[in-house]
Every structure is written in structure tokens, then in C-alpha cells.
Amino acid sequence: MNTVLSTRILSEDQTRALQDAQIGVVEYNAISIDLKDFTLPTGFTYFIFTSKNGVKSYLRHRANNPALNMLEISCFCVGQKTKFFLEENGQKVIKMAxxxxxxxxxxxxxxxxxxxxxxxxxRNRPDLRRILSKENIVFEEVEVYQTNLVPQHHNRKFQGILFYSPSGVKSFTQENEIGNTPVFCIGETTAREARKYSEHVTIAEKPTVDSVIEILIKNLSTLIK
Known part of the structure; x- marks a missing residue:
């Protein structure tokens, strides 16, 4: 049986999907997230969230500061899950990319x-602030969470590796080499980091964990050398 490595713990349904496809999986969390205390700058009504972790930290801050419940904001975000999480918590989303x-x-x-x-x-990439700065758009950044690498050495070869963030790639490659192992990434930003170490990178059709698993099941047998 082919066995792949997932750099995050999967749900039971996701693990079952791999098992049904006769693919074994080893799972671990290559990164950990710590929400940070922060001071919320004033004078802004347009908020940008680049991940669900940023939303979690903001909502925790808001819960600890009841006066913020009166603040009317409009949100821009990256990723469908970030959008859903914002809307589930009563926030208006103008644009999801x-x-x-x-x-x-x-x-x-x-x-x-x-x-x-x-x-x-x-550990956020500079793409957003680079373009906003170039266009002379007024913005301020507030760091609300910390991504920690959790390197782990693996004494075996896998038939595929699943990555869900650039930080996950960095964490894995601190202790391991990718070599010729096929790599499956959640999106282009993650793939960009993975291409520094591999020429065998496949990107999921949608930026979700389920889509990474689907593209793995669809392509693994043809990519194994």
C-alpha cells in the first residue's frame, strides 16, 4: 500500500477517504498557532483578514472588549473558510479572494x-502590503497570531507529501528532504515555497484540505516513480 505524509492532522472523513482509496497516511502538525494579545488601532472600518487564525484572534479580542461590539466594520478576506467563519460570527464580507x-x-x-x-x-507573505504600498493605499498592519514551526524528522520514504501552507513546507524541510517524492499543495502560495525543493508539485483545484486529498487520490498512482 502506498503511504503519504500529511503535514496537518486530518479529520476522520478525510482519513477514511484515503483508506477507501487504498492509501495509507501518516499525520502530524508541522506548525502550531498562538493567538496574541494586541491593541486595536482606531480610525479603520475596513478590515482585511488573510486567514481564519486572524479572525479567531480578532474575535477573542472583541469578546474581551465589549465596547467593540458597537463598531461597524466591513471585511475583506482570503479563502472560503475565512469568509464562512466571518459570516458565521456576524461579520459583513465585501470581498473574498x-x-x-x-x-x-x-x-x-x-x-x-x-x-x-x-x-x-x-510569517505572512509580503504580496498584499507590497501592492497596497505601490498603489499608495493607506493601511496599517497588526500582528495578531504567531505561526510556530514544529520540525519533525521522518525515517522513511513516502509516496506523497501534503502541504497546506508555506510555513508547513519550511517546517518539513528543516529536518527532511523532499527529493523526488510527489508533493500536493493547497494553493499557489504554498506551491511556490514547495518548488524551492521539488519539481514534482501538484496544486489542488480548490484551496481546501478536501481538495488536496482529492487531487492526491486522482494523481498519486501516475506520479509515483
Whole structure:
């Protein structure tokens, strides 16, 4: 049986999907997330969230500061899960994009004269702030969570490796080599990091864990050498 490595713990349904396809899986969390205390800058009504972790940290801060419940904001975000999580918690989402680059270009065209507060982590890529700065759009960043690498050495060869973030790639490659093992990534940003170590990178059709598993099941047998 072919066995793959997932750099995050999967749900029971996701593990079962692999088992049904006669694929074994070894799972571990290559990164951990710590939500941070922060001071919320004032004067902004347009908030940008690049991940669900940023939303979690903001909501925790809001729960600890009841006066913020009166604040009316409009949100821009990256990723469908981030959008759903915002809406589930009563937040208005103006625009959801698949990646930060797409979101930045949308803002530059449609909201060039507005002011934005970006909720970010310590390892976020510079794509968003680079374009906003280039377009002279006013913004401020507040770091609300920390991504920690959790390197782990693996004394075996896998037939595939699943990555869900650039940080996951960095964590894995601190202790291991990818070599010729096929790599399956959740999106282009993660794939960009993976291509530094591998020429055998496949990107999921949608930026979800389920889609990564689907593309793995569909392509693994043809990619194994």
C-alpha cells in the first residue's frame, strides 16, 4: 500500500477517504498557532483578514472588549473558510479572494481611496502590503497570531507529501528532504515555497484540505516513480 505524509492532522472523513482509496497516511502538525494579545488601532472600518487564525484572534479580542461590539466594520478576506467563519460570527464580507495577490489587486481597483487594517501573522507573505504600498493605499498592519514551526524528522520514504501552507513546507524541510517524492499543495502560495525543493508539485483545484486529498487520490498512482 502506498503511504503519504500529511503535514496537518486530518479529520476522520478525510482519513477514511484515503483508506477507501487504498492509501495509507501518516499525520502530524508541522506548525502550531498562538493567538496574541494586541491593541486595536482606531480610525479603520475596513478590515482585511488573510486567514481564519486572524479572525479567531480578532474575535477573542472583541469578546474581551465589549465596547467593540458597537463598531461597524466591513471585511475583506482570503479563502472560503475565512469568509464562512466571518459570516458565521456576524461579520459583513465585501470581498473574498483565493489569495492575497488577487485581493490586493481588487482593492487597488475598487477601493483605492479607503483605509485598511490588516490582521496578520508573523510569517505572512509580503504580496498584499507590497501592492497596497505601490498603489499608495493607506493601511496599517497588526500582528495578531504567531505561526510556530514544529520540525519533525521522518525515517522513511513516502509516496506523497501534503502541504497546506508555506510555513508547513519550511517546517518539513528543516529536518527532511523532499527529493523526488510527489508533493500536493493547497494553493499557489504554498506551491511556490514547495518548488524551492521539488519539481514534482501538484496544486489542488480548490484551496481546501478536501481538495488536496482529492487531487492526491486522482494523481498519486501516475506520479509515483
Amino acid at each position: 483565493e489569495n492575497a495577490l488577487e485581493l490586493a489587486n481588487f482593492i487597488a481597483k475598487q477601493y483605492k481611496n479607503e483605509r485598511f487594517l490588516i490582521f496578520t501573522g508573523n
